[in-house]
Amino acid sequence: MDLASAYQRLLEILAEIEDLKMAAAVLYWDRQTEMPPGGSVARGEQLTTLRRLAHEKLVQPKVGELLADLVTEAATMPGDSDQASMIRVAKREYEMATRIPSRLVVAMSEASDLAYHKWLEARAANDFATFVPALERVVALSRETAAALGYEDHPLDALIDQVEPGLDASKVAALFAELREPLVGLTRRIVASDAGRRAGLLHQEYPAGKQLELGMAAVRAIGFDVDRRGRQALSVHPFSISFSPDDTRITTRINRDYLGTSFFALLHEAGHGTYMQGIPDRLRRSILHEGASAGLHESQSRLWENVVGRSRYFWQHFLPVARAVFPSQFGTATVEEAYAAANVVRPSLIRVEADEVTYNLHIMIRFELEKAVLDGTLDLADLPEAWNRKFAAYLGIIPPDDLTGVLQDIHWTMRFGGSFQSYTIGNVASIALYRQALSENPGMHLDWSEGRFDSLLRWMQDNVHTHGSKFFPEELLVRATGAGLTAGPYLEHITDKYTELYQL
């Protein structure tokens, strides 16, 4: 087989794997948005079969042979070319997959399915203990996965590398160490000032249908195509998912007494959505048709949720739109009031509803606890207590129960360790990318006050989306901004913003 045919054959196999993964994604979407309770057992079986087949297709000996022929060829091409990148990323994925036995893929899928249902049960009973046996299994299989993948220092290294290629636990810990004290300090200073009294505007009764109308107006304004290339639905936990460049879905949930829940979740998920819609069509149905990492993906959601959606400029444009949909609720509110209401900082229990400043503290708590459990220095049975201690230390509050504490996240039903760091990486990266975009388009943010967001979206498309998953996140950031992941600009941005807002 000549090299062109070998490459063609590789692409065909990768396309088939992509079809299986996308089919699994449709089944997941349906499970979260529409499936009746009775469907859960069969759905777990169907998802396990699709995941196992995708894994089997990737680790088939033919893929190894094709790659062996192709890597030498790829070394002679520009590293950022489609073909060299396709071969490089396929090789990485192939090598990781071959280390994980098919049996482990099935066991993890089954354990995850059981854990999901036990987690729902535990939440209904508000009792972490109900969740522990199923969670034990997920932890054991996560450890086993890490061991199979291989690591030098800590099981988390392997798990983090799966979703943040090139990153490990010590680098994450170093980033968090830079962030922790400044953010804890900033939070204390804000709490000591007047936080809380500005919250009223968004905390009123907002009918569900109108909330969606307003949120989707914002989603359309920032450039997410929800009509021809997307859809929106409701789910218990907001998420975004993509089945092809031209079929990207977002969900939100509605809190009738607080507009912020649905509104910022929609902007957040649509931000993820712009990433999927922005990856070039020529990479479709291939291994490069993904974000560079979970953290880079999060940088796009945070960008539109926080940098844009919680900016003064955005509300200069959007306040009249909001008032037209909610005349009585927005009444005579000023831009300053709307801006303040969108940026209330207050230590709180639920991560997904946390503000920009305290959010990262929620992440650090999870990261540290996961590390300790995987170390073997913390028993799962003691997790709720450890959770509450950390909350007291970092946020000054203690969850009254498991539901608002250790049982709040769905993530541990899928794997234990290696997921949460990406949220903070996304926060940090969103600012780095935004600053670079701004420096190349000075005054760009002024366009927002006129409802024009296309220059920012285009910059992200040209500097982030266009690469798909060609580069490791660090390399992508260096290419786009000239610097890798670093806490400085983020802390500066956050400190400046809230010092001005709260007149600290």
Place this chain on the structure above:
Amino acid sequence: MDLASAYQRLLEILAEIEDLKMAAAVLYWDRQTEMPPGGSVARGEQLTTLRRLAHEKLVQPKVGELLADLVTEAATMPGDSDQASMIRVAKREYEMATRIPSRLVVAMSEASDLAYHKWLEARAANDFATFVPALERVVALSRETAAALGYEDHPLDALIDQVEPGLDASKVAALFAELREPLVGLTRRIVASDAGRRAGLLHQEYPAGKQLELGMAAVRAIGFDVDRRGRQALSVHPFSISFSPDDTRITTRINRDYLGTSFFALLHEAGHGTYMQGIPDRLRRSILHEGASAGLHESQSRLWENVVGRSRYFWQHFLPVARAVFPSQFGTATVEEAYAAANVVRPSLIRVEADEVTYNLHIMIRFELEKAVLDGTLDLADLPEAWNRKFAAYLGIIPPDDLTGVLQDIHWTMRFGGSFQSYTIGNVASIALYRQALSENPGMHLDWSEGRFDSLLRWMQDNVHTHGSKFFPEELLVRATGAGLTAGPYLEHITDKYTELYQL
């Protein structure tokens, strides 16, 4: 490998195939109910991959080896036992599948996807010619499929046998020959009487939300579990689909000016749904977890739509329910008026909205045209003209355009030939089954006037649903009613009903 292990291994492989088919079904459901237009290309690819993999898994040599070991064993078991049936049905499916090359499965899936989109395009343009090239391809591949499967007399024999095991074109033609004249005659007598003047009740403005409320009340009343084991959605063409015994979905469409569209479609699809919900749990995720045939499936939808939903007894119970939901529309309507309105007979253009009497004439027209095209005695280009001639002959009306004529059905996008006969088989079988149920539970229909439908549902569960796809339709009918498929009782029932209703 001992026989118990061989059987176990066979079940595992069949379960994997079932997972792939059910995953494809979820993707189909999503395509019809929610997918944005942009998603269509990728969805076609995903469906093709799933169908190809399901086919490859079934024709793998291992299945042939296992079956070879197991068939001798099965011959010593009772033929209606789960194990003997599983082996027998698997062998039939395996042998049919091995005759169809994987290449043909892929070609058909791709042709079907293209035809679906060309059909939508042709409908938008109201121009059959736009559809012809894509349809040519489907016809050619349907012929090729028939040739691969093998047949004695006519390609339709092979295509019919796929969905109605044991049946062929001459048996269908004989059934239709018995039905044609009496139904054409009955239609003429009704038209010559007062048909039409009774239609007013259901032809008023009925708000969409309330239509669903009423329809779903009927669906719940007849025993379809839409809450824990089902779901309902909207789609352009009503359909039902099942992903497991405990996850069966139905759709409907809404016509604001005619309540009958949504109401009877919901009863119809829920009838299909009761079949899927009624197959025993021990057959789940196996090759027996299906209806006995497309026609037997249709017998259940027709039972609830027509035998029950268009009965006087049903309306004795349901009129007050309808009046509570639609006080002004139902006003002072009597049971007799509601019964008459539910049974207006009038030659019409659209099959899915045809009444009980004329419906089968729509089917015969399609069957005869498909036969002629597959014979090579009718060119696709001449199909619209031939269609219109048959409409004039059987129904006395001529479609004004392609949209209300030859372009109305989605079926030809999936395959050409072998599908439509099952609707009439369903009509005929529904009466045979109902009559038997009634003879075993005299006065059962009186329960309907009190809103109790459980004795009828239970009879169907015990005599039809419980067997899954163990038996050929003819055998199932003989077991359940003592007789095979025959036109007599059906013609008697229809003639009696409408002679009384229209005082002919």
